[in-house]
Amino acid sequence: MKIIRSREMLAAEIKGYQKKQQSIGFVPTMGYLHEGHLALVAAAKQENEIVVMSIFVNPAQFGPNEDLESYPRDEVHDRKLAEANGVDLLFIPSVEVMYPENLTAEIHVKQRISVLDGAARPGHFDGVVTVLAKLFHLVQPTNAYFGQKDAQQVAVVEGFVADYFFPVTIRVIPTVREQDGLAKSSRNVYLTAQERKEAAVIHEALVKAREQLSKTRDREAILANIRSFIDKQTTHHGMVYLDMYQYPSFEAVTDWMIRLLLPFVYNIRRPD
Amino acid sequence: MKIIRSREMLAAEIKGYQKKQQSIGFVPTMGYLHEGHLALVAAAKQENEIVVMSIFVNPAQFGPNEDLESYPRDEVHDRKLAEANGVDLLFIPSVEVMYPENLTAEIHVKQRISVLDGAARPGHFDGVVTVLAKLFHLVQPTNAYFGQKDAQQVAVVEGFVADYFFPVTIRVIPTVREQDGLAKSSRNVYLTAQERKEAAVIHEALVKAREQLSKTRDREAILANIRSFIDKQTTHHGMVYLDMYQYPSFEAVTDWMIRLLLPFVYNIRRPD
Numbered sequence: 159m160k161i162i163r164s165r166e167m168l169a170a171e172i173k174g175y176q177k178k179q180q181s182i183g184f185v186p187t188m189g190y191l192h193e194g195h196l197a198l199v200a201a202a203k204q205e206n207e208i209v210v211m212s213i214f215v216n217p218a219q220f221g222p223n224e225d226l227e228s229y230p231r232d233e234v235h236d237r238k239l240a241e242a243n244g245v246d247l248l249f250i251p252s253v254e255v256m257y258p259e260n261l262t263a264e265i266h267v268k269q270r271i272s273v274l275d276g277a278a279r280p281g282h283f284d285g286v287v288t289v290l291a292k293l294f295h296l297v298q299p300t301n302a303y304f305g306q307k308d309a310q311q312v313a314v315v316e317g318f319v320a321d322y323f324f325p326v327t328i329r330v331i332p333t334v335r336e337q338d339g340l341a342k343s344s345r346n347v348y349l350t351a352q353e354r355k356e357a358a359v360i361h362e363a364l365v366k367a368r369e370q371l372s373k374t375r376d377r378e379a380i381l382a383n384i385r386s387f388i389d390k391q392t393t394h395h396g397m398v399y400l401d402m403y404q405y406p407s408f409e410a411v412t413d414w415m416i417r418l419l420l421p422f423v424y425n426i427r428r429p430d
Numbered sequence: 431m432k433i434i435r436s437r438e439m440l441a442a443e444i445k446g447y448q449k450k451q452q453s454i455g456f457v458p459t460m461g462y463l464h465e466g467h468l469a470l471v472a473a474a475k476q477e478n479e480i481v482v483m484s485i486f487v488n489p490a491q492f493g494p495n496e497d498l499e500s501y502p503r504d505e506v507h508d509r510k511l512a513e514a515n516g517v518d519l520l521f522i523p524s525v526e527v528m529y530p531e532n533l534t535a536e537i538h539v540k541q542r543i544s545v546l547d548g549a550a551r552p553g554h555f556d557g558v559v560t561v562l563a564k565l566f567h568l569v570q571p572t573n574a575y576f577g578q579k580d581a582q583q584v585a586v587v588e589g590f591v592a593d594y595f596f597p598v599t600i601r602v603i604p605t606v607r608e609q610d611g612l613a614k615s616s617r618n619v620y621l622t623a624q625e626r627k628e629a630a631v632i633h634e635a636l637v638k639a640r641e642q643l644s645k646t647r648d649r650e651a652i653l654a655n656i657r658s659f660i661d662k663q664t665t666h667h668g669m670v671y672l673d674m675y676q677y678p679s680f681e682a683v684t685d686w687m688i689r690l691l692l693p694f695v696y697n698i699r700r701p702d
Contacts, residue, residue, distance in 0.1 A: 165595065177451065262541040262589025263559050269534040287535050295595040317534025323437065323567040 159241040161248045168249055168296055176298070180207040184299030184326075186290065189213035190230040190344035191239045194334040198303035199243045201331050210297050211240050212249040214256060219285030230347050249297070256292060265291065270313045270408045278398055286311060287318045294324055302326050307333040307341045313406035335361060352393065359391040367402075375414055377402055431513040433520045440521055440568055448570070452479040456571030456598075458562065461485035462502040462616035463511045466606040470575035471515045473603050482569050483512050484521040486528060491557030502619050521569070528564060537563065542585045542680045550670055558583060559590045566596055574598050579605040579613045585678035607633060624665065631663040639674075647686055649674055 162168045175182055183202030187195050195211075202209045213236055220226035233250065240248050267283040270276065276283055294302065304312050316328050334342045339361025340354075349357055363384050370380045385400055404411050434440045447454055455474030459467050467483075474481045485508055492498035505522065512520050539555040542548065548555055566574065576584050588600050606614045611633025612626075621629055635656045642652045657672055676683050 169597070176448075179449070259592070260541065261593045262586060263537050263539045263556075263593055265535050265537050267535045269532065284535075291594045295597055298597060314534060320531070321533045321535055322563045325441075325567055325570060 159237075159245055159248055161237065161250060163250055163252065163255065165251070165255055165296060168247075171247055172296070172298055175208050181300040182206055182208045182210055182297060184293070184297045184302045185209065185211045185245075186293050186302065186304075187211060187213055188215045188229065188344065189236045190232055190347075191236045192334075192342045192344060194305050194307065194342040196239065196243050197334045198305060198331050199240070199245060201329060202301065202303050203244050205301055205329070208246045209244060210247045210249060210299065211245045212251070212293055212297070214249075214251055214289065214293075216256070216285055216289040217253060218257070218288050219282050221279055221281060224279070225345075225348075230344050256289065261288075264288070265318075267314055267318070270310065270317055270406060273401065273403060273408055274310050274399055276310060276314075276408070283311070283314045287314065290315060290318070291322075291324075294326055299326050301329050303329050303331055305333060306330050307343070309405065310408060313408060316406060339365075356392045356395065359388055359395075362391070363388055377411060431509075431517055431520055433509065433522060435522055435524065435527065437523070437527055437568060440519075443519055444568070444570055447480050453572040454478055454569060455481045456565070456569045456574045457481065457483045457517075458565050458574065458576075459483060459485055460487045460501065460616065461508045462504055462619075463508045464606075464614045464616060466577050466579065466614040468511065468515050469606050470577060470603050471512070471517060473601060474573065474575050475516050477573055477601070480518045481516060482519045482521060482571065483517045484523070484565055484569070486521075486523055486561065486565075488528070488557055488561040489525060490529070490560050491554050493551055493553060496551070497617075497620075502616050528561065533560075536560070537590075539586055539590070542582065542589055542678060545673065545675060545680055546582050546671055548582060548586075548680070555583070555586045559586065562587060562590070563594075563596075566598055571598050573601050575601050575603055577605060578602050579615070581677065582680060585680060588678060611637075628664045628667065631660050631667075634663070635660055649683060 160171065162171060172182070183206030185195065185198045185202050187198075199209060199211065213233070215226070215229050215231065217226055220229075237248065265284060265288050267276070267287060271283050290302075304315060306312060312328070312330050318324075319326060319328055336342060336358075338358035340346065340357045341361070346354070346357075366387060367380055367384050370383060374380065381400060381402060388395060388397065388400070402411055403409065404413065432443065434443060444454070455478030457467065457470045457474055459470075471481060471483065485505070487498065487501050487503065489498055492501075509520065537556060537560050539548070539559060543555050562574075576587060578584060584600070584602050590596075591598060591600055608614060608630075610630035612618065612629045613633070618626070618629070638659060639652055639656050642655065646652065653672060653674060660667060660669065660672070674683055675681065676685065
């Protein structure tokens with residue numbers, strides 16, 4: 159596995175793959191790899207000749223009171239996991255490599271972000287698409303891999319890629335869960351033992367909501383039931399939102415036949 | 431020469447060039463071709479194996495009171511000129527092909543636009559970089575060709591391409607002028623016979639300004655001289671601005687050793 163830290167050396171490697179007409183599968187990450195990331199790598203491995211992973215904790219997608227400083231990092235472990243799982247090229251740029259100068263032009267997400275993380279984390283998705291535009295141009299992937307766990311991110315990225323005709327196919331891979339149903343996430347390390355135990359309620363509540371959806375279309379009733387279920391199952395929780403939206407517009411549910419989304423999020427800020 | 435109007439057919443052609451490892455020179459235009467465009471084609475022809483030209487009058491870069499409707503168009507003539515000058519692929523998309531849906535994310539130019547066209551035409555450069563992002567992703571050029579005539583556009587495009595690491599080299603080609611020095615421009619057809627005659631003053635004034643720059647660093651004096659020169663040589667003029675800036679920042683001149691820009695612009699609105 160090659161480890162590359164500069165744009166110039168990455169460009170030379172990518173040119174080499176293109177000369178050999180090799181397809182490139184790209185897995186952009188913020189590191190602290192877990193089985194969710196590895197599922198993306200496995201899909202990339204299966205569908206492409208070359209797998210490129212990036213590890214970059216992107217400051218542009220963190221708000222001023224968020225966890226940029228404390229976001230978990232473990233490069234040595236990440237390198238071992240990436241190599242063991244067949245990553246061909248690991249790109250680990252510094253902030254200076256990714257943001258060498260002030261931007262002449264900024265990208266602002268306008269659709270699909272009026273709710274959930276889009277509302278709770280102003281500028282977050284601007285930072286996501288900004289770094290992805292840069293990474294897509296550097297890596298020039300055939301396919302890029304994202305986890306379904308971050309459903310609003312997937313909707314924004316799919317919209318952005320369609321907007322500007324990026325020559326890449328976005329592949330969305332199902333959420334990988336712990337045994338008790340909690341979605342794997344680098345930020346799970348923030349949970350105390352008690353919180354970790356109670357966090358299983360998130361997936362239980364999702365399953366419960368899906369059951370109810372087969373019986374009723376009463377959005378308010380479902381949400382109230384789920385909220386009371388979560389309240390009962392937990393000693394305390396930092397739930398920021400609980401709601402139900404149409405996918406991928408993230409607008410109110412109007413068409414019950416198409417994909418629904420019922421997300422829960424606990425606070426992304428590191429507990430003091 | 432192939433004429434292509436759909437994104438899907440363009441993608442197939444581009445894939446074919448990439449399979450053969452052919453370099454692609456790209457000349458984006460709004461059509462109504464003149465020798466300025468043909469100089470871009472000639473440079474592209476010399477430096478690449480394949481030359482792709484686009485003709486698209488991009489609504490996003492026109493303001494509400496500008497000349498979108500009346501912008502000169504002559505597709506039959508353009509096709510002849512493109513073919514005669516060795517263009518391999520001419521892409522002529524409709525507005526629906528380039529803007530199939532509302533954008534999920536918008537691009538806004540923030541630097542290099544506080545003066546000149548950036549100030550006089552709000553949103554103009556947002557429209558320019560938006561359509562270029564789309565075109566660059568569709569054509570995937572090795573090199574893209576722009577005329578030095580539109581100096582602020584060149585500065586914005588170079589900044590934008592550097593911001594997001596687009597894998598394309600921007601090539602800037604010197605302005606092509608009429609015998610009397612007027613820069614070739616599709617919009618010159620808007621001039622009456624009298625205006626066309628007097629328009630030669632623009633280049634004369636630029637030459638005069640360059641002479642004065644070799645003798646003095648007094649910005650105000652140079653601009654006053656040039657303004658009075660233009661006033662004397664013309665019966666009337668629709669000059670929007672006359673100023674002098676540092677290139678490519680388009681900020682006040684502070685470093686006389688680096689590239690200066692002294693632009694004149696007459697009104698881009700079609701005279702009533």
